[in-house]
Amino acid sequence: MSGRVPSRWEELTAADPAHSTWFVQRFRTLAAEGQDIYGEARLVDAMLERGSRVLDAGCGAGRLGGYLHRAGHEVVGVDVDPVLIDAAGHDYPGPTWLVGDLAELDLPDREFDAIACAGNVMTFLAPATRESVLTAFARHLSPTGRAVIGFGADRGYPFDRFLTDARSAHLTPTLLLSSWDLHPFTPDSDFLVAVLTHTPRSD
Template sequence: MSERTPSRWEEITAADPGHSTWYVERFRAMEAKGQDIVGEARLVDAMLGRGGRVLDAGCGLGRLGGYLHDAGHDVVGVDVDPVLIGVAEEDHPGPTWLVGDLAELDLPSRGVAADFDVIVCAGNVMTFLAPSTRESVLAGFAAHLAPTGRVIVGFGADRGYEFPQFLADAAANGLRADLLLSTWDLRPFTDDSDFLVAVLSRAD
């Protein structure tokens, strides 16, 4: 069995054990100031009827999954960071929160059906993956979608994962790009956009 490749997030937290706590406090402070920290979740909610099944991939402290659960959806959140999962469980009871590596995603083996209506991967999660695992993550997303399900991924430019390469990797792993946006509030994507929100579906 090959040795597991740690994600960039794991490398960061290994070098700075206080990083996860800083990250949590950053978002709590933003929320306390009244800043919008769930814009991504509102877009996902608009894509679903009530009671949709949602996988929050790289869920962090549960800000999106918690909102979607409160909106009436069945939410499973997965993150590699146990500190963040602990905060999600504390702050947002209700969803199923799991510690796990997106590069080795196999939710049926953990008793969770792989038929999600939406998989959301926000917060630059794709850029925190080890580059060698990106295609495995995308293939895992495709494998966990319901036949008419959609994947929505958002991340910024100049973070080590070029947008054309991401779209090529998605296509090579069973995902078709249906819609490209430059923001979570539906502004169109152009060649000059510094952020990508890609809505993908299964290519088969």
């Protein structure tokens, strides 16, 4: 951990070591009860051709990446929490699940057709690393790839600040929604789903 800034998620789990296990069980229970836990993944799937390359960024226990793998895509999931990665490998075999810090993301020879970042992941980052994470996303997108990022309001990362950070990272918003089921984004929206493309530096 030396030399890097721990994320808010890491601070949370350091304060409550049982939190990750609770998080895993929460989604296992929802799935067992027949609840829909794959809405974000369906939106991403609708954007892709079969066999596309997908990065599940901040993949948690793997529900999004697992769905996309079953839908026929090549999926890599990255999360800083080894407990969640272990659960992802157990519950959703098939994708490549990696423990890693999104701020230090460096996957060689990997260009993704989509980067999915759901579950309020952006708000669990250390604020100082947000732009680094977005820059890493831009670096890992294929020329026609898109990043799909969703998170809620009042979680310490204002939407206008996020959009400014995204542009600084050379990610251009092409579609803004207020939900994963395609409701339009308005100034009063309390949730943002942003679809972004990589705009290479002109210099």
